[in-house]
Amino acid sequence: MPDGSGKFKLGVLGSGSGSNMQAILDAIEEGSLNAEIVLVLSDNPDAYILERAKKSGIPAEIIDCQGYKTRFPDDSQKLIAEKLKDHGVDIVCLAGFMRLVKQPMLDVFPDRILNIHPSLLPAYPGLMAWQQAVEDGAQESGCTVHYVDAGMDTGPVILQARVPVLPHDTADSLHARIQEQEHQLYPEAIKLVWKKLSHTQ
Numbered sequence: 001m002p003d004g005s006g007k008f009k010l011g012v013l014g015s016g017s018g019s020n021m022q023a024i025l026d027a028i029e030e031g032s033l034n035a036e037i038v039l040v041l042s043d044n045p046d047a048y049i050l051e052r053a054k055k056s057g058i059p060a061e062i063i064d065c066q067g068y069k070t071r072f073p074d075d076s077q078k079l080i081a082e083k084l085k086d087h088g089v090d091i092v093c094l095a096g097f098m099r100l101v102k103q104p105m106l107d108v109f110p111d112r113i114l115n116i117h118p119s120l121l122p123a124y125p126g127l128m129a130w131q132q133a134v135e136d137g138a139q140e141s142g143c144t145v146h147y148v149d150a151g152m153d154t155g156p157v158i159l160q161a162r163v164p165v166l167p168h169d170t171a172d173s174l175h176a177r178i179q180e181q182e183h184q185l186y187p188e189a190i191k192l193v194w195k196k197l198s199h200t201q
């Protein structure tokens with residue numbers, strides 16, 4: 001819950017570079033998002049998102065997935081949900097987190113877990129959505145922030161941004177332009193969700 005400053009608390013889960021986490025942090029520092037990232041968690045001990053968190057003095061921990069390569073076991077999810085609760089987290093942001101979140105976390109944070117995906121969902125769910133778009137000859141792509149449900153990239157859409165696919169785009173060049181939009185979109189979507197939650201609390 002927010003403290004006296006009115007700031008609400010975010011927990012971020014990521015498996016990679018963490019550029020979206022950085023964009024959220026930047027929005028907070030610029031004063032356009034009245035929140036605080038209180039905990040960063042990664043299933044990948046080598047993920048740069050952990051470095052970024054450390055550099056910014058944010059507690060960062062590794063998620064123990066009990067040796068599973070892609071699964072996020074139920075009891076690990078339970079532990080993580082408890083940890084996020086213990087830190088007073090209001091909204092959980094998945095930012096490049098490569099495992100599916102299921103009921104043990106969804107039950108603890110109903111309508112409070114968000115994900116960012118690099119396509120205009122429902123188009124191109126799943127991995128490497130930008131590459132799927134280029135290979136498919138799509139003329140338009142983009143990014144989506146959505147509520148997380150138990151499916152893969154299936155929850156209700158919160159906000160989307162469109163990105164044209166240019167004639168000479170490669171998967172990488174398209175992904176880079178989508179990421180620029182992601183970095184604007186995620187803080188805006190978080191703001192919107194918090195506004196809705198504040199009205200219903």
Ligand code: GRF
Pocket residue numbers: 014015016017018019020021095096097116117118143179182
């Ligand atoms: C982003 O493209 C996001 O849409 C996808 O994974 C990527 C994460 O990038 N889910 P980063 O770790 O935030 O830089």
